[in-house]
Amino acid sequence: MNYEMIRTLCPMEANVGYDWAACCEVFPRLHALETTPQSPRYHAEGNVGIHTRMVLDALLECDHFRAASGMRRETLFLAALLHDLCKPETTIVDPVTGEISQPGHSRRGAVDVRALLWRAGVPPELREAVCRIVAVHQVPFFAFDSRRGESPEFIARRLSWSLDLPDLICVARADMRGRACADQQARLDDIALFEQLAREDGCWGTPRAAASAHTRLMYARGSAVHLDTPLFQVQGSxxxxxxxxxxxxxxxxxxxxxxxxxxxxxxxxxxxxxxxxxxxxxxxxxxxxxxxxxxxxxxxxxxxxxxxxxxxxxxxxxxxxxxxxxxxxxxxxxxxxxxxxxxxxxxxxxxxxxxxxxxxxxxxxxxxxxxxxxxxxxxxxxxxx
The missing domain is CATH 3.40.50.300 (P-loop containing nucleotide triphosphate hydrolases)
Structure with a gap:
């Protein structure tokens, strides 16, 4: 596997589809998705392979993807293709209820995708753009119901300092459209609201401005500071x-x-x-x-x-x-x-x-x-x- 082989997977022109068999040939780990079950509550469509193809289909219909070109288009396609790569390794089936979960699959997926793309000689800028989306691809679903108690404004701002929010939202929206679940429309509404919040807060397609590097750092680490007011920095090493x-x-x-x-x-x-x-x-x-x-x-x-x-x-x-x-x-x-x-x-x-x-x-x-x-x-x- 090398970068040139990976590049051929991404449909670079309008109205051109993808070749799932070719994707599995370049990334053999995708084969395991076909036999990896998912919770019917969130994925009534079936296994992870079915879901991934549905996500790719939804991505190709997305206006943001259609308008993208070059490295951005490759980023979106690879992030959608590989976003659930580690679900097979993280699948847990509750022995009593039979409930299926895949905890930590996003973060572990980003790590594994990084190693795969590094070995293949994928340009670091492209690789990291893909991995950063994979690591947080579910965050826009739950930004208004954070388990960590973080505000959606905080989530949007910190994300804007590490990736392009329009790209993340595009993949998240395709991920949600590429499934069958009872709360699909509610989650799509949350994604749309998260997008609107980011636009209004000045972090849509650009990093959120901060008064100083120290202010941004302390805010990102959870301090209760105002981003537009410089935070005094005590002298140290x-x-x-x-x-x-x-x-x-x-x-x-x-x-x-x-x-x-x-x-x-x-x-x-x-x-x-x-x-x-x-x-x-x-x-x-x-x-x-x-x-x-x-x-x-x-x-x-x-x-x-x-x-x-x-x-x-x-x-x-x-x-x-x-x-x-x-x-x-x-x-x-x-x-x-x-x-x-x-x-x-x-x-x-x-x-x-x-x-x-x-x-x-x-x-x-x-x-x-x-x-x-x-x-x-x-x-x-x-x-x-």
């Missing part, structure tokens, strides 16, 4: 947090850009303690965190060099930094698939290829609102198989 898979170039970045600056590194802590990969990570983390706290108390600048691969792992670091009023620049580094594995094989490291493969299942690229500044330094390239 200037911290650069590196993020990326092993062998993506973090050590090289430090050598080029952080001369004379203190570096906090789990790998350095492991080396100092004589630990191998996966051996007593807690002890190494404790050592690195103690060093970071000492620098934060002195308000000294430093670089935090670690994989920070998942949102959960990044938040552990970011929570600590923001508690000390640090100004944070998050630098995400990425290289093509072949480059990464070749580099890792050449490195003097205890990290095996199998370990690196497993890490792909936790790979979540940082979103623009996670820090005061987020930079994406991605080495171009592709892969053909």
């Amino acid at each position: 200037q911290v650069t947090v590196l993020c990326g898979l092993p062998a993506s170039g973090k050590d090289s970045w430090v050598a080029r850009h952080a001369r004379g600056i203190e570096v906090v590194s789990f790998d350095d802590a492991k080396a100092e303690l004589g630990l191998k990969h996966g051996e007593n990570d807690g002890l190494a983390a404790h050592r690195a965190i103690d060093k970071a706290k000492a620098l934060l108390r002195r308000q000294e600048p430093f670089v935090w060099n670690a994989t920070h691969l998942s949102e959960q792992m990044r938040n552990k670091t970011l929570d600590l930094l923001y508690a000390y009023n640090a100004n944070v620049r998050l630098v995400y580094l990425e290289v093509p698939c072949d480059t990464l594995f070749k580099r890792n094989a050449r490195r003097d490291t205890t990290l095996r290829k199998a370990d690196l493969e497993r890490m792909l299942h936790r790979w979540e690229v940082p979103l623009p609102w996670e820090a005061h500044e987020v930079r994406y330094e991605v080495e171009p390239g592709g892969r053909s198989e």
Whole structure:
């Protein structure tokens, strides 16, 4: 599978359909959708394969998709095609009631789709646009009934900082139209209302404006602040947090850009303690965190060099930094698939290829609102198989 094969799947002209058999040939995991059941309450049409084809049919009828071209059209088609890719792996059948659910399929789907498209050499901009939609494709259904107690305004604003809301709404609307359920029209009405809210709030097709980067950051993290009023920022350390898979170039970045600056590194802590990969990570983390706290108390600048691969792992670091009023620049580094594995094989490291493969299942690229500044330094390239 490679990007050129994937590109041929998307109908790029009006009144041209898609080839489901070709889609399954390029993405073999789609075959499993045909035997994956769904709750009749939400999907009376049948299995996930039937639903996905109905979603694609609805997408092709959508005015937004019809008007789209180039990478945007590919984004919409791939997001609709792959939005439920992980339902087979997440399906749970209640042994008493027989109720079927697929908890977490959106977020896990985004992670798996990222790895698939990365291996295929899909351009990172296109890949991430697809993955960001997959990760939240159900959010517009429930924006007015958030389980987290978040307001629809908050949801729309934060989403606008990471993706294009018209694209998300297009896929969400196709997802809802591509099913048979009792509350279909009510959910379509909610999607339309969410769209109207985004339009009126100034985040339709553009990121919602904020008075400052610090104001946006604190708002996105849940602080009760007004986006149009600058929030005072207490002085703290200037911290650069590196993020990326092993062998993506973090050590090289430090050598080029952080001369004379203190570096906090789990790998350095492991080396100092004589630990191998996966051996007593807690002890190494404790050592690195103690060093970071000492620098934060002195308000000294430093670089935090670690994989920070998942949102959960990044938040552990970011929570600590923001508690000390640090100004944070998050630098995400990425290289093509072949480059990464070749580099890792050449490195003097205890990290095996199998370990690196497993890490792909936790790979979540940082979103623009996670820090005061987020930079994406991605080495171009592709892969053909």
